[in-house]
Amino acid sequence: xxxxxxxxxxxxxxxxxxxxxxxxxxxxxxxxxxxxxxxxxxxxxxxxxxxxxxxxxxxxxxxxxxxxxxxxxxxxxxxxxxxxxxxxxxxxxxxxxxxxxxxxxxxxxxxxxxxxxxxxxxxxxxxxxxxxxxxxxxxxxxxxxxxxxxxxxxxxxxxxxx
Amino acid sequence: xxxxxxxxxxxxxxxxxxxxxxxxxxxxxxxxxxxxxxxxxxxxxxxxxxxxxxxxxxxxxxxxxxxxxxxxxxxxxxxxxxxx
Amino acid sequence: xxxxxxxxxxxxxxxxxxxxxxxxxxxxxxxxxxxxxxxxxxxxxxxxxxxxxxxxxxxxxxxxxxxxxxxxxxxxxx
Numbered sequence: 427x428x429x430x431x432x433x434x435x436x437x438x439x440x441x442x443x444x445x446x447x448x449x450x451x452x453x454x455x456x457x458x459x460x461x462x463x464x465x466x467x468x469x470x471x472x473x474x475x476x477x478x479x480x481x482x483x484x485x486x487x488x489x490x491x492x493x494x495x496x497x498x499x500x501x502x503x504x505x506x507x508x509x510x511x512x513x514x515x516x517x518x519x520x521x522x523x524x525x526x527x528x529x530x531x532x533x534x535x536x537x538x539x540x541x542x543x544x545x546x547x548x549x550x551x552x553x554x555x556x557x558x559x560x561x562x563x564x565x566x567x568x569x570x571x572x573x574x575x576x577x578x579x580x581x582x583x584x585x586x587x588x
Numbered sequence: 589x590x591x592x593x594x595x596x597x598x599x600x601x602x603x604x605x606x607x608x609x610x611x612x613x614x615x616x617x618x619x620x621x622x623x624x625x626x627x628x629x630x631x632x633x634x635x636x637x638x639x640x641x642x643x644x645x646x647x648x649x650x651x652x653x654x655x656x657x658x659x660x661x662x663x664x665x666x667x668x669x670x671x672x
Numbered sequence: 673x674x675x676x677x678x679x680x681x682x683x684x685x686x687x688x689x690x691x692x693x694x695x696x697x698x699x700x701x702x703x704x705x706x707x708x709x710x711x712x713x714x715x716x717x718x719x720x721x722x723x724x725x726x727x728x729x730x731x732x733x734x735x736x737x738x739x740x741x742x743x744x745x746x747x748x749x750x
Contacts, residue, residue, distance in 0.1 A: 431594065462662025469617035487624045488659040494651060497628060501635040502644050514644055521652035525659055557632045558595040561602055564628045568621040569606050600680040600714075607684045607707050611691045616699045623706055626684075630710045634717040634725070637673065646722045650713055650729035657706060657733035664740045665699055 433551055437559030440546070441496050442566065444539055446582065448492040452531040455482040455583040459527055463488045470572050478583045479576030483568060489525035490518050492535025493567075497560045499539035504553035511540030596636045603629035616665060620658050627654035673718040684711035698743055702736055 449455075455478040458464030463484030470480030486493055495518050502510030515536035522529030543556045567575050606625035613619045631647040688707030695701050709732045716725040 434595070434598070460659060460663060461666045462659050465662055465666035466617050466620060469615055473615065473618060483621055484662070487620050488655065488662055490652060490655055493628075494655070497631060498644070498648055498651065501631070501647055504635060505639050505644055506641045510641060510644055514648065517645070517648035517652075521648065521655065524652060525656060554593075554595045554636055557635060558598050561599055561625075561629050561632050565602055565606070565625055569602075569609065569625040572618060572621065597676065600677050603710070604680050604684055604687075607687055607710070610703065610707060611687060616697060616703070619700070619703050623703055626707060626710050630713050633677075633714045637714060637717045638720060638722070640722065642722050643717070646717070646725045646729065649726045653729045653733040654706065654710070657702075657736045660733075660737045660740050661699055661702055664743075 430555070433555045434559055434562070437546070437551065437555045438562040439559075440542065441500075441539070441556060441560040442563040444542060445492040445496045445535055445560075445563065446567075446579075448495075448531055448535045448538065449482060449486070450579075450582050450586050452492075452534070453586075454485045454491060454531060455479060455579055455586075457481055459485050460488055460525075470576050474573045475576030476580035479579030480572075482579050482583070483572070483576060486564075486568065489527040489532075490521045491527075491531045492539075493560070493564055494518060494521070495532045495534070495536030496539040497557065497564075499536045500543050500553050500556035500560055503540060503543045503547065504557060508540060508544055511544070512537070515540065593636070596633065599629045599633045599636060603633065617662065620662060623654075623658060627651055673714070677714065681711050681714050684708075702739065705736070706732075 458467050458481045466484030467480030471477045498514040499511045502514035515533050518532040518536045519529050522532050543553055603626050606622045610619050610622040631651045634647045635643050685708055688704050691704040692701050
């Protein structure tokens with residue numbers, strides 16, 4: 427089944443909203459979880475970005491969080507349906523424990539993404555569109571411009587703090 | 589040249605783009621987010637190439653391994669935990 | 673796998689190899705080695721070697737961690 431570019435765009439936006447909401451809700455931008463994440467945040471700030479957005483990007487790099495959960499949940503639904511998504515959540519939890527992380531954000535993101543992706547497959551989307559959509563979503567955060575994305579994430583963090 | 593499915597082609601192009609950005613970036617710590625994009629794109633490509641239930645384990649193992657590598661490099665660069 | 677993907681992932685392996693050779697810093701070399709490993713994975717997946725892929729995906733980061741244990745800390749460098 428050939429993928430539709432419009433569906434990929436919608437899937438990218440849904441994945442972006444899912445993982446950024448869960449990451450900000452679980453206070454990932456507050457501080458670096460491990461010393462490496464703190465160091466990445468400091469270097470992004472030196473390059474002109476914002477500190478709390480840099481911490482969140484460092485946390486995404488150094489342990490599997492809700493973004494990895496969304497990707498692996500789409501992979502699981504693509505290969506094996508709902509049980510595949512829940513199995514992927516177990517794998518994300520194990521991966522979080524390996525990286526010295528509590529693992530709430532990754533597991534929660536994986537389980538919510540499983541049901542979101544399954545719901546979208548019922549209305550004509552393909553799970554493959556969500557896989558490439560999540561790759562595009564992580565590209566907009568980590569791969570285009572660190573300065574602008576860290577400022578955007580810091581703005582969202584200020585809203586979360588109220 | 590026959591063209592692949594658009595999803596797989598996008599994953600490949602994004603992986604190559606992020607790899608080029610890793611090589612061009614000067615600061616060592618700012619390379620790591622681009623390497624993270626590479627591992628996302630490659631994990632997606634693995635599943636899209638072979639949709640088999642065991643491929644979930646393979647993609648998760650690759651992703652977690654790559655994350656662990658980035659984590660170790662970053663903490664070593666920062667000075668490292670004292671017990672290493 | 674068709675020619676387009678072969679060219680893309682092969683270019684990643686070659687790019688990672690060149691970057692490993694020409695970069696000066698040890699950490700830069702290790703990150704470039706990560707690109708080579710990333711470029712190999714889709715070829716293994718395309719041939720259906722999922723067990724080899726899983727083993728390679730676990731061996732590569734562990735060897736990186738052992739290399740990191742062997743080098744000096746950056747703070748200790750003069």
